[in-house]
Amino acid sequence: MSDQAIKVAVLAGDGIGPEVMTEAIRVLERVAELRNLSFEFDHQLVGGAAIDAAGCPLPDATVAACEAAGAILFGSVGGPKWEHLPPNDQPERGALLPLRKKFGLFANLRPSICLPALTHASPVRPDLIKDGFDVLCVRELTGGLYFGQPKFRKEEEGDILAVDTMVYRKSEIERIAHVGFQAAMTRDKRLTSVDKANVLENSILWRETVNEIAKQYPEVTVNHLYVDNAAMQLIRDAPNFDVLLTENLFGDILSDEMAMIAGSLGMLASASLGQTSGNGLYFGMFEPSGGSAPDLAGQGVANPIAQILSAALMLRFSFGLETEAKMIENAVAAAIADGFRTGDIMTDDASLRQVGTKEMGEAILSRISA
């Protein structure tokens, strides 16, 4: 690794954000120590904290820090204190969406991992997931029904008409398909593409394009599922999936379904990736799948694992530090295997040890080995 510091914009945000972020930074510093790396963390305000201190959810200084960094490590934003504000001034809409837009974050990756020791946290019958599972949802984030034009509402012949338009360009499908296949190449080399090609023109183009791109990744086994069938198969047989590739709307729904099947939100990381820099790496924003958990904020009991695993994804996708990412993921698995549990993943098993945010951070930190 070069001597240059790895620049990260750190946006901890609101609620449990700052608590779990502290643990993620400590983990990264430990990795840096062991692997002779150097991080430069630029801490900036975002969300409600930025509204309180600077009058808006995404101050210019925060955007500038993100522009100067190789990646954004994001906590979470929002909370009851800011819910009275007009929608566009609220923390989520005023910070998250502009960041996604500004950095062209077109690919959303949500690993849905249920470790064998945590299958009890899943609402799925234990015999269906007895060895746990590890599914990576790759969702297109900037196209499809959410952004297609025209989008309007009007009165017509005494009735009301509302129109949303689902649009995909082949180039957009190619771009996200490459992300999916590249991810599959680092995993079990199986990719399931989800569409609705029996009904939608968009999906016919999606399927054709995925099949074309598949030729560039001959080692990856590809299959296609209609979205309604995928929704059922994920519940029936989650361990049978490796990478799930899909468009924006289907991905929105299926990635939340997978989060539910995996158990606690406190365990689930996510990555939103933007343009490549030509070397297989992405600019990205890395954050827990959950929100600011106002019910837990300030108590030191939130699970820091989603934030810590988001830092691991950042090392992998933005900085190409696969070994270091695995060091963190292995340490998390080891802390769980050794019985450490935050409240959200605790059971009444007497051999387990319930810990707070900081102790869980320490348990992971002490299990990182080079």
Ligand code: NAD
């Ligand atoms: P939430 O994800 O914050 O909480 C849902 C449930 O999951 C709560 O019971 C919470 O305690 C639990 N949970 C979440 N993260 C946890 C963790 N790390 N450890 C243990 N338990 C955890 O969702 P919500 O309650 O719907 O929203 C709360 C606030 O967060 C709202 O203001 C919402 O707008 C915001 N939000 C922000 C983001 C984001 O910043 N990306 C995402 C979702 C929600």
